[in-house]
Amino acid sequence: MDQPICQGPIVQHVVQTRLPTEWGEFTLHGFSADGKEHLALTFGEIDRSAPALVRVHSECLTGDALFSQRCDCGAQLRTALASIAREGRGILLYLRQEGRGIGLFNKLRAYALQDHGADTVDANERLGFLADGRDYAVCKEMLEHFGVTKLRVMTNNPRKVAALENFGFEVVERIPLVVRATPDNRAYLSTKAKRLGHLLDGHQAPVGPKRYIRETENAAHSIE
Numbered sequence: 001m002d003q004p005i006c007q008g009p010i011v012q013h014v015v016q017t018r019l020p021t022e023w024g025e026f027t028l029h030g031f032s033a034d035g036k037e038h039l040a041l042t043f044g045e046i047d048r049s050a051p052a053l054v055r056v057h058s059e060c061l062t063g064d065a066l067f068s069q070r071c072d073c074g075a076q077l078r079t080a081l082a083s084i085a086r087e088g089r090g091i092l093l094y095l096r097q098e099g100r101g102i103g104l105f106n107k108l109r110a111y112a113l114q115d116h117g118a119d120t121v122d123a124n125e126r127l128g129f130l131a132d133g134r135d136y137a138v139c140k141e142m143l144e145h146f147g148v149t150k151l152r153v154m155t156n157n158p159r160k161v162a163a164l165e166n167f168g169f170e171v172v173e174r175i176p177l178v179v180r181a182t183p184d185n186r187a188y189l190s191t192k193a194k195r196l197g198h199l200l201d202g203h204q205a206p207v208g209p210k211r212y213i214r215e216t217e218n219a220a221h222s223i224e
Ligand SMILES: Nc1nc2c(ncn2[C@@H]2O[C@H](COP(=O)(O)OP(=O)(O)OP(=O)(O)O)[C@@H](O)[C@H]2O)c(=O)[nH]1
Pocket: 056, 057, 058, 059, 060, 061, 071, 072, 073, 076, 097, 098, 099, 100, 101, 102, 106, 107, 110, 111, 120, 124, 154, 155, 156, 157, 160, 177, 192, 198
């Protein structure tokens, strides 16, 4: 019998509109995939022949919209948008995989466990989830929609770089997205470095499958 063909989600570009921000005017694109509404923010003309400055950001309602200091998401989002605007072109994918894929209320349950001493990984596992349940498959078609093939990716997460490479993109540079530690997020950041493999000092060698990725000297430091 034929093996079923493993296909990614069907991704549709549904709508686009202007998004004026404090850093300048982006274009906001709505994509639907598997019943979810994902977003892309683009700035300037995307030059398909040059590597594109890209941020793949996972939804964090508490950090992105409610000013939470428990994590680095809000500051990373603002820093990435400011960097793209400063460069004059680039793409931010805003993926609706809240709480590393477990959803908002489960993330809040994980926070409640962390309030009583668990770290971010143990809390997920105690709730019966993987430490990180994200799936980046939707990125492939979203980035293909904009016609880019070579990427300069703003992230501290080598698994994100590896996922993009597995989809066939050439990641020519990883740009650390370093956010200042605060008393509220210091333990969280340290757990990400120790248990989830995040590269948080901005100067470590990439641990992804390929070692030629250029680590930029000019990390996108927090603007706060
Ligand atoms: N389950 C869970 N999710 C969290 C927690 N803190 C933040 N998140 C989610 O984690 C996601 C962001 O992932 P991070 O691990 O902060 O960073 P990353 O995307 O892997 O890496 P960067 O590209 O460097 O930002 C968002 O979806 C947040 O909602 C937590 O304690 N528990």
